[in-house]
Amino acid sequence: MYDNEFGSLNVTIRVLENDLLNQAIYDRMLAADSFRDAVSILRETTYRDKVEKVLENHNYDDMITEELVETYQKLFSITPDPKLVELASLRYTYQNLKVMIKEWIAETNFSEMYFDIGRFDLTELRQAVQLGKSEVLSQAYLNTINDAKTDYSEFKNVHQVEVLIDRHYFQHFKQLATEIGHPSIIEMIDMQIDFKNISTLIRAKYQNRTKNFLRSVLSDAGSFEIEKLIQLGVGDARNLIQSLAETKYKDVLNESLITAGIGISSIKFDYYTDNALMRKMQDAKLQAFGPLPMLAYIYAKETEVRNLRLVLSAKENQINIEETKGRMRMNYVS
Missing domain, CATH: 1.20.1690 (V-type ATP synthase subunit C fold)
Structure with a gap:
């Protein structure tokens, strides 16, 4: 059913993808001499009609929210489901x-x-x-x-x-x-819930949280058994790392290790999980039929506004370019 219903929609999604901000736009904005110059670059993009207002009041959060609202409204109006x-x-x-x-x-x-x-x-x-x-x-x-x-x-x-x-x-x-x-959608949702649980577990571990706390904040909707996660959360830190390294998320975990491999950075873990999800979405967009390209586009748009907010905040507050690039999430388009 989905293959037939989403065939024509995915053509529309391909057109919408052409309006996503590419890395060259972000790089030019970061290299701009001022916040005003950075915002002005957006005249070349789908944000063009919102630029003048941001130049007047510097309220780019409203611009970003408006862009998201318009995106979701459009997708609700054209989706078969x-x-x-x-x-x-x-x-x-x-x-x-x-x-x-x-x-x-x-x-x-x-x-x-x-x-x-x-x-x-x-x-x-x-x-x-x-x-x-x-x-x-x-x-x-x-x-x-x-x-x-x-x-x-x-x-x-x-x-x-x-x-x-x-x-x-x-x-x-x-x-x-x-x-x-759709099996791939269920897999993606499990992945997001699992990442959230692991991130919560890492933070709770370094805060010495109790079993009752973990039981109240962890979700049993993902692929992990919650009681096993809870035991890891109140046990030895090295055992936590070793156990997580034996899961299907070991690559993300290894990228997040600190202190000679005996600690995990929750900030690094969140960063690399976001990028792992983006790689999943980049694979999904290649499908000609079915619902995955639309979900991939939405994730791409959410990542775009996140990166755009980061770049504009950096320009407004004169934050180092390399530091900002290091915090930006993987882009959907090159």
Whole structure:
């Protein structure tokens, strides 16, 4: 089904890919004499209509957010299966749910913190949070909302509610991938959840976190057995490294080692996992049929705005060029 439905869409995706920022653009921006000169280079790109406003107010975050909103709106309008774009945009919806739950708790309006990205209208989400029900949202959203409200009513702990919502997010993330049913998509989602679990485990290890803490923050939606991860998290650091080095993610782990191989940098691990996912997406874009090229394009766009924000921040704050390049994620296009 997907091969037939996505054939023509993937032609459109190829056209959209031509507008992605290439490395030459980033290099020219970094080499520019000033923030203003760097921004002006974007007149040659898909950001051209937003340049003048950024030159006036230096608010490039609004430009980047607007670009993302437009990207997701376009993809929702052309996809044969909205669940695919819902999958890619789910983290924004769950971020909005966190904000809306805080509104419900504080009886205050925090709408300036919303991201207008996701399958469902913000008004529908707010109504569901207030009423605990919806005729539009799936049960996964309603379970998240009602479990969060129940948890806060019982324990009055906002941070605990945020952790609960994060766990629901990863469960929903995996559920959507399973409903879509494409083996490569399920593999990609498992990979993202596993990377998040390992990153959390590394940070928790160096903070001497307890088993109960790990049990509350790790997700069982990936490919690892959570209890095994928890045992690694409270055990010897060398055993943690050795055990992770025996998994399918050993290459990423080895790139992240520090202190003569007896420690792991969570910052380096996050960097190399992002690049490992990008390599996966670069392979996916080569497929002529099926849904993978669209998901690869979305990941590419998300990486683009991340790198663009980093470059513009560096120019605004006069950060060293080589330091900035070292923090940029692998680009989708050369």
